[in-house]
Amino acid sequence: MIATREFAADAAAAVVVLAVCGVAAQETGRPAWWQWALVCAVAGSVAVRRRWALPAAVVTFAASGAVLTFSVIPPYAAPGLCAAVALTQFPVAVGLPLSRSVPELAAAVAGAAALGLLWPAAPLVAVPAVAVPWLAGRLVRHRRDLAEQVFQERAARAVAEERLRIARDVHDTVAHSLSMIAMKASVARHVAGVRPEESGTALEVIETASREALVEMRRTVGLLRGGDDHDLRALTGRAEQSGIRVESSIHGEDNLPSGVRAIVFRVVQEALTNVIRHAAASRCTVAVDASADSVTVRVADDGTGTVPPEGAGHGLRGMRERVTGHGGTLRAGPYDGGGFVVTATIPYRP
DSSP states (O other): OTTHHHHHHHHHHHHHHHHHHHHHHHHTSOOOHHHHHHHHHHHHHHHTTTTSHHHHHHHHHHHHHHHHHTTSSOGGGHHHHHHHHHHHHHHHHHHSOHHHHHHHHHHHHHHHHHGGGTOTTHHHHHHHHHHHHHHHHHHHHHHHHHHHHHHHHHHHHHHHHHHHHHHHHHHHHHHHHHHHHHHHHHHHHHHTTTOHHHHHHHHHHHHHHHHHHHHHHHHHHHHHHTOSOOOHHHHHHHHHTTTOEEEEEEESGGGSOHHHHHHHHHHHHHHHHHIIIIIOOSEEEEEEEEOSSEEEEEEEESSOOOOOOTTSSSHHHHHHHHHHTTTOEEEEEEOTTSSEEEEEEEEOOO
16 A cells, blocks of 8 residues: 555654653553553554544643653653654644644644643743644645645646647638638539539538538547547656655556546546645555556545545546546545545446
8 A cells, every 4th residue: 555654654653652651651660551541642643643633643742741740751751752742743734724733733832831830841842842843744735735736727728728729720620611611602603503513513522621620620629628638647747746756557548549538637637636735645656557448547645535625626526427427437535544545447448
């Protein structure tokens, strides 16, 4: 899974916190079961900080304060608790909107200052342990928001340029065909009474030109609706420019019908947009696997597993309408290892 390394790192950090606090607790006497429970709560919150950022931060800070209040560990070991608090503050700032993370920061800073009543050095260590990771997380989130905005602007610019090119194609097609039709219609009108055979030839030309114009128009409108020029590799490359590490595995894309290729492109595009905008992820995978009669698309990230909010563009609804409209299925939601996954299967006739 994508987040295996991250969870392994968090589990290792939790073990270190548990070991440090456990050894320190032995020096204050034989800890009671509830004292061990407080220490385990601190370590356990570190282990799940990426998946449940806000609850982990609250539990870590509350349990750390209780550990110091009841002298479960000696004061010199308190920096270990501060390290645990710092580890849980960063995902809060990255994953939550400002309206939710600021109150949590204010409460944590106030609590850290209050610890000065029990341990005079607490504000000097605990306040930076809360504030610095939070500020770092906000900087990361701000950078991702800017990158997502650039990503959207580039996508919109590409769409506008494509529509302009298609508009020129439509103009050229219509102008050329109508000019020929008008000229031959004029010929047919003038010779209809005197040379009927030439009139018939002109009408044949008119018929042929109008049919060819209709075919060209359908092809052009098809480009506008779906487009044949959908480069998934270029799309994932643009996503990487936003700071998300993308691992792609694309097989059989070139053999897909143009309409199916357009659906695959839109699903991947919308899923990557949601990763950048909502997931607070550092990495995602894009897998496209085409068989003889269907194609499977899977986009998964290692973020918070948050479902994109309603009203965020067309979002999941737009993806589902595209896929089901072609007889396919789409599944989207958090998964057990952490993060969010979108899986679509689209059938087609070769």
